[in-house]
């Protein structure tokens with residue numbers, strides 16, 4: 001009998017666990033260790049901002065996981081002992097034969113003085129509202145607060161700010177700005193607001209190439225949303241309502257920020273982080289720790305997927321931290337572990353292929369496909385069809401169904 005343990009029941013982790021459960025005979029155990037019992041479908045947070053979804057629509061309790069024959073360990077991981085094959089949690093120790101690390105990345109607003117505190121988990125805060133006018137886009141609190149502020153404000157300058165360093169879902173600043181445009185347009189007061197995106201990226205979504213970035217900037221210009229590339233946020237002076245960038249100071253009435261991120265503490269504690277950003281280096285295709293230059297034993301049974309990883313791209317930079325990538329990687333790792341448990345060779349590889357639908361408010365989305373491992377080629381921009389939004393709706397429906 002083999003025991004497969006997955007750390008994290010978010011986008012990548014839970015899919016890995018469900019896929020493993022389906023692929024392995026019942027004599028084998030699949031367990032998930034997760035600190036938060038309530039999970040949410042993050043991409044739909046922007047639809048909560050628009051009023052198309054409520055927090056309840058997009059959140060689910062993990063209780064349902066148990067009905068699928070998966071052992072749920074509600075605990076916080078503090079360390080991993082790869083020699084003794086033990087996941088050490090606050091309350092218990094969980095032994096494993098194979099381990100999938102999918103703890104994502106923790107939000108770190110404290111890295112920028114003046115940003116509001118974020119809850120440990122984006123969906124943790126129920127329905128409380130942040131009063132603002134500085135809002136964390138990656139939390140229900142922040143989204144509900146921002147929605148309230150948009151309802152009551154009559155005019156003003158809105159800044160959407162991406163942090164320096166890696167952050168989750170690189171297209172999200174553009175999507176947010178364009179959704180703000182739609183919300184204000186529908187309320188009949190768009191003309192009295194300016195909407196600007198400030199980002200350290202020269203063009204939006206640099207990992208996908210310049211053609212994608214130019215298409216996004218052109219679409220934003222059609223809605224009078226300005227894009228300021230190569231701006232690096234240093235702090236927020238909340239008394240004066242000024243965002244302080246290395247490049248200059250910008251006054252705001254409403255500031256929406258995407259939080260900086262950091263690797264979860266236990267990853268560092270276990271000695272699994274490396275490089276300047278401290279995220280986990282894995283084999284880019286098998287997502288195992290085994291080919292990494294790491295002298296300890298046991299790495300061949302440990303895999304890492306999703307936001308916790310740093311996978312360099314051949315043309316520079318790293319593969320973006322996105323749910324789409326975490327999902328695809330989870331299928332690769334689950335398939336390979338199932339093969340290993342059956343004594344077969346692991347044959348699945350993460351190819352780097354990805355598709356992304358970037359919402360553009362009331363304009364058709366920018367849908368892109370490409371390969372993050374391609375040496376030179378930019379992602380391709382597909383025809384601008386509204387129908388691509390249904391892809392997102394289907395992914396959401398599937399996410400919710402998996403947690404029913």
Ligand SMILES: Cc1cc2nc3c(=O)[nH]c(=O)nc-3n(C[C@H](O)[C@H](O)[C@H](O)COP(=O)(O)OP(=O)(O)OC[C@H]3O[C@@H](n4cnc5c(N)ncnc54)[C@H](O)[C@@H]3O)c2cc1C
Nearest residue numbers: 008010011012035042043077103104169306307322323324
């Ligand atoms: C507002 C928003 C919009 C987004 N939109 C999109 C989009 O449109 N498309 C897209 O592809 N991506 C999007 N993303 C990004 C996407 O959600 C993440 O990249 C994805 O969730 C990463 O998956 P993951 O499995 O690596 O980590 P997560 O989904 O973050 O899951 C990690 C889990 O591990 C748990 N965990 C962490 N540490 C511990 C510990 N020590 N002990 C126990 N449990 C632990 C956490 O509680 C969490 O549940 C968006 C993100 C946000 C916040």
